[in-house]
Amino acid sequence: MLTDTHAHLCDERLRGQLPGVLDRARAAGVGRIICVATTAADSAECLAVAGEYPDLVAPTVGVHPNHAAEAADGDWDRVVALAADPAVVALGETGLDRHWDFTPFDVQEDWFARHLTLSRATGKPVVIHCREADADVERMLRADFDRHGPVRGVLHSFCGSWATAEACLAMGLYVSFAGMITYKTADNVREVAGRVPSDRLLVETDCPFLAPVPFRGKTNEPAHVALTAAELARVRGLDPDSLFSLTSANAARLFFPVS
Numbered sequence: 001m002l003t004d005t006h007a008h009l010c011d012e013r014l015r016g017q018l019p020g021v022l023d024r025a026r027a028a029g030v031g032r033i034i035c036v037a038t039t040a041a042d043s044a045e046c047l048a049v050a051g052e053y054p055d056l057v058a059p060t061v062g063v064h065p066n067h068a069a070e071a072a073d074g075d076w077d078r079v080v081a082l083a084a085d086p087a088v089v090a091l092g093e094t095g096l097d098r099h100w101d102f103t104p105f106d107v108q109e110d111w112f113a114r115h116l117t118l119s120r121a122t123g124k125p126v127v128i129h130c131r132e133a134d135a136d137v138e139r140m141l142r143a144d145f146d147r148h149g150p151v152r153g154v155l156h157s158f159c160g161s162w163a164t165a166e167a168c169l170a171m172g173l174y175v176s177f178a179g180m181i182t183y184k185t186a187d188n189v190r191e192v193a194g195r196v197p198s199d200r201l202l203v204e205t206d207c208p209f210l211a212p213v214p215f216r217g218k219t220n221e222p223a224h225v226a227l228t229a230a231e232l233a234r235v236r237g238l239d240p241d242s243l244f245s246l247t248s249a250n251a252a253r254l255f256f257p258v259s
């Protein structure tokens, strides 16, 4: 069984085709999909999709850093209220992004801090987006870690340095890899992916974005997580089945802890 730990099933490119998309995921061996929210409205939608496919899909709620600027009054209260739903397995995606300039950086920091605080209050892990902001993400996680101890969460679609990964692993975080690991030029991503400890490794699609080779440039979907996982297995010298069950066990520990 495979777990796609990061899928935007409510994106317009996937939402209308979900029966087919999810059938293909099951056929590819995907047993669980974390449906990741990007806005308050999308959070409610992720919960609705999870309600339609409770055996396969588990939702997060949160506001993506690139969407924080467009959040309306009351959106955060809505996320907080939705986070109390027992079906919700994580918060986010949140984090920091210096590549795009959709949200002023101090506003991104404010929203990231809110998610970290909500994670401590609910006990649910955080899904973290980090783009060209490694030092800033590490600084904010460090502040949270210094006050409260190990951080439950994942650096998703990781493409940063080993130094960043190592610092975040030491604070308790998991590291997840997407289709980029299959791209010819991504030697740096493969190098980091080869070094993450086995018990902290996750795989994802980040669909509809970042489709792995040979689907690069096309609409990505959860079934393609098998290609990313197979490449990760190759990088780590494992047979694919071992890698599949290893990463699914890690996902279960992070997102579905037995209390």
Ligand SMILES: [Zn+2]
Pocket: 006, 008, 036, 093, 206
């Ligand atoms: Zn995402």
